[in-house]
Amino acid sequence: MPQANHHAHHTTRRQLLGATAATAGLLAAPRAFSQTATVDLGLPGGVGERALVPNFADKRNMILLRTRPPLLETPMPVFDQGVFTPNDQFYVRWHLADIPTEIDVSTFRLAVHGQVNQALSLSLSDLLAMPRVEVAAVNQCSGNSRGFFQPRVAGGEWGHGAMGCAKWTGVRLRDVLDRAGVKPSAMQVSFKGLDRGSLTETPDFRKALDIDHARDGEVIIAFLMNGQPLPMLNGFPIRMVVPGWYATYWVKALNDIEVIDHVDDNFWMKTAYQIPDTPGANVKPGESGFKTVPINRMVPRSFVTNLANGASVRRGAPVALRGIAMGGDVGVEQVELSTDGGASWRAATLGPDFGRYAFRSWSAELPAATGSSLEVMVRATNTAKLSQPATPIWNGGGYMLNTIEKTSLIVA
DSSP states (O other): OOEEOOSOOOOOHHHHHHHHHHHTTTTSSTTOOBOOEEEEOOOTTSOOEEEEESBBTTBOSEEEEETTTTEEEOOGGGGGSOSSOOGGGSOEEOSSSBOOOOOOTTTOOEEEEESBSSOEEEOHHHHHTSOOEEEEEEEEOTTTTGGGOSSOOSSOOOOSOSEEEEEEEEEEHHHHHHHHOBOTTOOEEEEEESOBOSSTTSOOOEEEEEHHHHTSSOOEEEEEETTEEOOGGGTTTOEEEOTTBOGGGSOSSEEEEEEESSOOOSHHHHTTTEEESSGGGOOOTTOOOOOEEEOOBOOOEEEEOSSOTTOEEOTTSOEEEEEEEEOSSSOEEEEEEESSTTSSOEEOEEOOOOOTTSOEEEEEEEOOOOSSEEEEEEEEEETTSOBOOSSOOOOTTOOOOOOOEEEEEEEO
C-alpha cells in the first residue's frame, strides 16, 4: 500500500515551476535527435533492430520505436543497475500525436466533476498542500514484449523494455474524490490527460476504474517520480498511478477526472485494450467467439539482467546471475532457475522488498559451466501462487506476455 509521507513537504510550487522552465520547449521538435548505434532486440524473424538514441528530449540512451507520438524503450542493461529505473531512461508510450510540450504550472488545473457534490478545479498548489503518500510500483505497457508473439500481431513491436519501476509520490485519488463528495450514483471514475489526436474525430484517450477501486487508497495522483518532478515525456505535471495494473490506466498529464454513473463505453475502454476472458488471456491464433474484457491486472515476470542472450561465460567457473522480477498485482514469493529445460529448479536469493508492486532483485550462482552452451530459464511465482507459464500465450492484441524467459549462453 502507499505509505504516508510525514516529512516536510520539500517539493513546492516554485520547484515545479522551475522544472517546467527547465523542460519547456524540449519536446517541440521530437525528431531533433541523433543516432549513434543500433540495438538488436532479438525478435523472431530478425526484425528487432532499432536505433539507440543518446538524446531525445529529456531522455538519454533510449531505444527508438517511433517519434510521433514518442515510443521509447528502456535498454535491458539499465535494469541491472538497480530496482528503480532512472527517470531519464524510463520508457515512454503515448497514444495520441499531439502531446503537451510545456506546461504553465501557475495556470494548470485539474478538473473533478460529474457525480459529485461539488465540482473542483484544483491547482498544483492545492494538490501539493494535501497529505502525501509514496508507493514503489512497476509501470508496464500492456504490450510489453509484443515483438516476441508468434504468429506476429499488429501494434508496437516492443522488446522487453516497455516497463520501469519508480517511487511515485502524490496524493490519494480517494482524498481528492472525498473532497468533491462522491454521490451514491457513482459507478466508475474516468480520467483524461492533455494529449490530443491530430484529427478532430480521434477519440480522447480516456480510461476508467470502478468506483471501489478508485477509492481503495492505493490509486494515487503522482507529481514526483523517484523524488523528482515527472519528466515531460512521462506525464508532467501529474499522472495517474494504478499499482498492479497495466500502464494504460496510468493516464499522463492528467487534467480531467469525471465520476460517472455508468460503465465507461468510450473507444479506449470498450474497443481498445480488450483481452480474452480466458486464463492468462490466452487463445489460439485465429480463434474467435470468445468473451473479452478490458485489460487489468499485471502478471508475474522475471528476467536475467547481467548477461544478455548470446553472452559468453568461462568454462569450469561458477556462473553468477542477477535479475529482476515482478509479482504483477501482488508481491514476488520466489524466483527459480533451471538449466535442464525445466526438469528441475533451484531457488534464487531475493533482494530487498520495496513493496508488493515494485521490482524485486534476485541473484544466484550456478555450478561450474561445462559443455559448449548453457540455457538458463528463470521463473517467478507471486504470493498468490501464480507462476510464469512454460508455454507462450497468444492473443490478437499482443498483451500480457509473461512466458518463462530463456537466456542462451556460450561456454568458452
